[in-house]
Amino acid sequence: MKRKPGDKTTEKPKPSAYSKALGLLARREHSRRELRQKLDRSGYAKDEAGEALDRLGEQQYQDDDRFAEALIRNRSAQGYGPMRLRAELKSHGLADARIRTLLDAADIDWAESAAAQLRRRYGAKGSADPAERARRAQFLLRRGFPAATVRDVTHADVDDATDETL
Missing domain, CATH: 1.10.10.10 (Winged helix-like DNA-binding domain superfamily/Winged helix DNA-binding domain)
Structure with a gap:
């Protein structure tokens, strides 16, 4: 018997927001804002997504500082300067003071x-x-x-x- 695309028996159940976010983090670091946007686009409820992100933060699976440090290392190795890095980190929802601290700590000439x-x-x-x-x-x-x-x-x-x- 051939299965039809709309047939409920062929569709996988939607993973929880936590599982979806954890899967995204398994591939690479993400900022909290970036994960929130991806969960919103996937159709998860705001409160479910917020709880999942809080849980991931508590378990230290998601950390904006770790994300920023990885981004700074990666982009500076690609030859980008501090103003470009500042703009990119700001677009990911990091505060100016935190960005300044992270760029200073990177100790890049x-x-x-x-x-x-x-x-x-x-x-x-x-x-x-x-x-x-x-x-x-x-x-x-x-x-x-x-x-x-x-x-x-x-x-x-x-x-x-x-x-x-x-």
């Missing part, structure tokens, strides 16, 4: 990271051409490095209006 990105993209040779230096500076600014760091690394004139305090 942002100038060396910016210089490594320049070497990777443009080679080891510097440029005397002001237009080329400006192009390189824009590349680093797009990757999230502060204007002061970009200026030091590229020796280009960069507007400080794009710089934020770390």
Whole structure:
């Protein structure tokens, strides 16, 4: 006998919000906000999702600090700067003060990271051409490095209006 898509006997029961979130965390770290959004999109009730997230936090399966540390390690290894990391962490619901603390604790030499990105993209040779230096500076600014760091690394004139305090 052929089963029909709408047949109740062929459909698996929906896992609990806790099981769904635990499965997501088994694949990679997630922020609390990210898990909440995924559970909401999957159709779980707000109170069931909230209880599941609270339980996962109590059991230390979900931790925003651990998530942020992993994200900082990953993105900085990919060559992104602190301003880009700050924006991404903020989009995941972390507070500004906590982000600042985590970035400081990461102990990353942002100038060396910016210089490594320049070497990777443009080679080891510097440029005397002001237009080329400006192009390189824009590349680093797009990757999230502060204007002061970009200026030091590229020796280009960069507007400080794009710089934020770390």
